[in-house]
Amino acid sequence: MTSTLTEMPEISPTISGSLAAALRRSAGIERRIGEDPHSFRILTGDRPTGDLHLGHYFGSLRNRVRLQDAGAATFILVADYQALTDRDVTERLGERVDGLVLDQLAIGIDPARSVIFAHSAVPELNQLLLPFLSLVTVPELGRNPTVKDEIAHSRQASVSGLMFTYPAHQAADILFCKGNLVPVGQDQLPHLEVTRLIARRFNERYPGPGGVAVFPEPDALLSNAPLLLGTDGGKMSKSRGNAIALRATADETARLIRGARTDPIRHISYDPEARPAVSSLVLLAALCLDRDPVTVAHEIGGGGAAALKRVVTEAVNERFAAIRARRTELAADPGYAREVLRDGCARARAIAVDTLEEVGDAMGTRY
Known part of the structure; x- marks a missing residue:
């Protein structure tokens, strides 16, 4: 046996x-x-x-x-x-x-x-x-x-x-x-x-x-x-310097998203296979907003990468404002x-x- x-x-x-x-x-x-x-x-x-x-x-x-x-x-x-x-x-x-x-x-x-x-x-x-x-x-x-x-x-x-x-x-x-x-x-x-x-x-x-x-x-x-990519378009990882930390401030979040990789196509669409970097940003906004990524991409449409990053920044900062405030309060002790x-x-x-x-x-x- x-x-x-x-x-x-x-x-x-x-x-x-x-x-x-x-x-x-x-x-x-x-x-x-x-x-x-x-x-x-x-x-x-x-x-x-x-x-x-x-x-x-x-x-x-x-x-x-x-x-x-x-x-x-x-x-x-x-x-x-x-x-x-x-x-x-x-x-x-x-x-x-x-x-x-x-x-x-x-x-x-x-x-x-x-x-x-x-x-x-x-x-x-x-x-x-x-x-x-x-x-x-x-x-x-x-x-x-x-x-x-x-x-x-x-x-x-x-x-x-x-x-x-x-x-x-x-x-x-x-x-x-x-x-x-x-x-x-x-x-x-x-x-x-x-x-x-x-x-x-x-x-x-x-x-x-x-x-x-x-x-x-x-x-x-x-x-x-679904998989979220890092700001460099690779796997999001603590050790690879391409992630937005939970504890990041609103300003830090905005800076990191401004530097995120996109692609040369102006019209924003959600296509994870053909446009992984853009689609990951769309997905992040959709997750924060509890919405469908295809709809989010459609609404941004011809606004280009600048509009996409603005939407993502606002969505992330709004979604995590209470969590970040709670963390700051806890860290005070x-x-x-x-x-x-x-x-x-x-x-x-x-x-x-x-x-x-x-x-x-x-x-x-x-x-």
């Missing part, structure tokens, strides 16, 4: 099942969230490598608030240890951690209903990494497409061995709290597949008392958020973010201790 690493089936180079099947499962999960949100335990989070930006908000952050408000148990990780995967310094790490917490609170995360915690404050979570790494092979870790992308865009000549533990570390993040649902974009499906595989292999190798599985195999809740984080870390650690005891019982390592 117990298998060895050499006997383990390898992860398929492609995501198991089709994307269409994953989307169908997500649709079914959404129906279940509406019927019984309390049956879900959700893990999501961010690395403190820079300011959260508008792409984060429309792609993930607003969905966290929705799930929290629906009644799902929500755990939000500040992945400070994972910030080291492609960096060798922790410059301004504490400041960035505080910033992430403030961003979460400003958008509507309620620390009484959600748990905001940091990697480094929950040693039991990180202790799961060792048995989890024993369940996957080096080739399985190395060919993970997200790891490959992170390595390709690293600012270093080479990356540390910690980078290759990234998928297993994410498995520990999700499974320490028995997370059974993870909101992800399509590019994160390979990571979740590793988590599901680790959970399955652990349960097979180390069945709990009475053969009861220790870990759930978490599902993906695929985001239907420099101890509050740390208080929220300390409380969340204590709650997360209590759960991690219980999980690690279950793991020890299953593995026979509680002496």
Whole structure:
């Protein structure tokens, strides 16, 4: 019944099942969230490598608030240890951690209903990494497409061995709290597949008392958020200097949008394939206005790039005015973010201790 690493089936180079099947499962999960949100335990989070930006908000952050408000148990990780995967310094790490917490609170995360915690404050979570790494092979870790992308865009000549533990570390993040649902974009499906595989292999190798599985195999809740490009027309990213931060002032927002890439065609249209940079700006305005991007583009029409950027600037600044004001208010009390984080870390650690005891019982390592 117990298998060895050499006997383990390898992860398929492609995501198991089709994307269409994953989307169908997500649709079914959404129906279940509406019927019984309390049956879900959700893990999501961010690395403190820079300011959260508008792409984060429309792609993930607003969905966290929705799930929290629906009644799902929500755990939000500040992945400070994972910030080291492609960096060798922790410059301004504490400041960035505080910033992430403030961003979460400003958008509507309620620390009484959600748990905001940091990697480094929950040693039991990180202790799961060792048995989890024993369940996957080096080739399985190395060919993970997200790891490959992170390595390709690293600012270093080479990356540390910690980078290759990234998928297993994410498995520990999700499974320490028995997370059974993870909101992800399509590019994160390979990571979740590793988590599901680790959970399955652990349960097979180390069945709990009475053969009861220790870990759930978490599902993906695929985001239907359309992709927002950065101001340079590339992928919006904290580390690439092409994003509009949630905390940006109205003037900073206007300056960044004025410098955004467009194209030589004066008439504004929404055509993401043929006109990606222009269409991304149109989409940003439409998301902020809760309108259809085709209609927004049609109304701008022959106004050209200047009119487009004016509409986008006004829409962004109006949409995020209250969030920015709330963040400024919260930041005025420099101890509050740390208080929220300390409380969340204590709650997360209590759960991690219980999980690690279950793991020890299953593995026979509680002496």
